[in-house]
Amino acid sequence: MRKINSTNALNEAQLIRNCGVVHALSIIGGRWKPTILFNLLYGKMRYNELLKSIPGVSERMLIAQLRELEQHGLIRRIVYPEVPPKVEYELTTLGKSAGPMLQGISDWGNKLRNKKTATTKNAAGIAPA
Amino acid sequence: MRKINSTNALNEAQLIRNCGVVHALSIIGGRWKPTILFNLLYGKMRYNELLKSIPGVSERMLIAQLRELEQHGLIRRIVYPEVPPKVEYELTTLGKSAGPMLQGISDWGNKLRNKKTATTKNAAGIAPA
DNA sequence: GCGCATACTTACTTTTTTGTTAGTACCTGA
DNA sequence: TCAGGTACTAACAAAAAAGTAAGTATGCGC
Incomplete structure (x- = not known):
């Protein structure tokens, strides 16, 4: 499950906000x-x-x-x-x-x-x- | 580290072989x-x-x-x-x-x-x- | 001979993703 | 009443990815 305050999750959230590629990949990747x-x-x-x-x-x-x-x-x-x-x-x-x-x-x-x-x-x- | 015989790794390898998107993402994703x-x-x-x-x-x-x-x-x-x-x-x-x-x-x-x-x-x- | 700067390594922990196995619910036809 | 088909769900285990903290090598200027 996701720990919303882990460095990992925070880093991801920040990249999703700032980088279109990371955002797109969070949706169509995996x-x-x-x-x-x-x-x-x-x-x-x-x-x-x-x-x-x-x-x-x-x-x-x-x-x-x-x-x-x-x-x-x-x-x-x-x-x-x-x-x-x-x-x-x-x-x-x-x-x-x-x-x-x-x-x-x-x-x-x-x-x-x-x-x-x-x-x-x-x-x-x-x-x- | 990667266990080359895990189902996970085998699935990934097979998808990389068959799907251009998965292949590309294995290189530019992350x-x-x-x-x-x-x-x-x-x-x-x-x-x-x-x-x-x-x-x-x-x-x-x-x-x-x-x-x-x-x-x-x-x-x-x-x-x-x-x-x-x-x-x-x-x-x-x-x-x-x-x-x-x-x-x-x-x-x-x-x-x-x-x-x-x-x-x-x-x-x-x-x-x- | 000591600290500084740069570009890394190493050992270890946490978090996240992926996989395994065994169920559940529903109606149907035998 | 019992197996069959469909589309799931839940509990747990393994693997992979990401993060933390501390250390290494080198030559330079002081």
């Missing part, structure tokens, strides 16, 4: 949020669909990240009063507005990875597996 | 890196200058982040063989290439903050301090 957002860029998804399409997430983590994204207004939770339950998640306008930025970050990250692979080519010019 | 990079966008800086211009960093943290940025090839460490020592840090080409991306993230973060402030206006239309 282990699973980028992947969740990318999934939702293509349209609504149910909880179980997300769970299956993100290899490695635990239910706890998925729910936690969804809750945070919802609190920050990036996604909307749509509950259908059925049994068995049905819940869908979709991006809000704000969430969609993060799309180009995410794409920009993704492009930079991928370019970097390709560059690295290229640099590590062996004599035959074949990138390692 | 508490202090964005601020360091922004400082260096304007030119070379000495260790002590960085320390003073980033309120709240400890020496340990600053050094650790500088080392990581150096290892990832975003910055270059220039040592002048003088006494007292003089060390400068500057962005490499790769580091500079992160500039527009950082700006994009920053813009999104700042826009979000302004929007929030605007929404929290009181009846007189004056944003709270």
Whole structure:
């Protein structure tokens, strides 16, 4: 849980106030949020669909990240009063507005990875597996 | 320290491989890196200058982040063989290439903050301090 | 030979994030 | 009445990130 008076928390709060990047990353950063957002860029998804399409997430983590994204207004939770339950998640306008930025970050990250692979080519010019 | 076989580390490694955003954030994310990079966008800086211009960093943290940025090839460490020592840090080409991306993230973060402030206006239309 | 300045290291503690496991609630159809 | 499907929740444990405090090396000027 967060200790609001730890140096750690105070530093973070101050950086969030002063640095747009830190602020943005506090909202879209973290282990699973980028992947969740990318999934939702293509349209609504149910909880179980997300769970299956993100290899490695635990239910706890998925729910936690969804809750945070919802609190920050990036996604909307749509509950259908059925049994068995049905819940869908979709991006809000704000969430969609993060799309180009995410794409920009993704492009930079991928370019970097390709560059690295290229640099590590062996004599035959074949990138390692 | 990192335990290379923890689920945590394995999940991270897998996401870094598959998601450009996670990959990029593993390099430019974290508490202090964005601020360091922004400082260096304007030119070379000495260790002590960085320390003073980033309120709240400890020496340990600053050094650790500088080392990581150096290892990832975003910055270059220039040592002048003088006494007292003089060390400068500057962005490499790769580091500079992160500039527009950082700006994009920053813009999104700042826009979000302004929007929030605007929404929290009181009846007189004056944003709270 | 002692303190000063710079750029770090090291050992250790606290805080935060992430993961594991075992539940809960609800109605349905067999 | 009992398993099945869906979307969670809660208690706890492990790992990672961040912070604290004290120390190191070097040559210079006094």
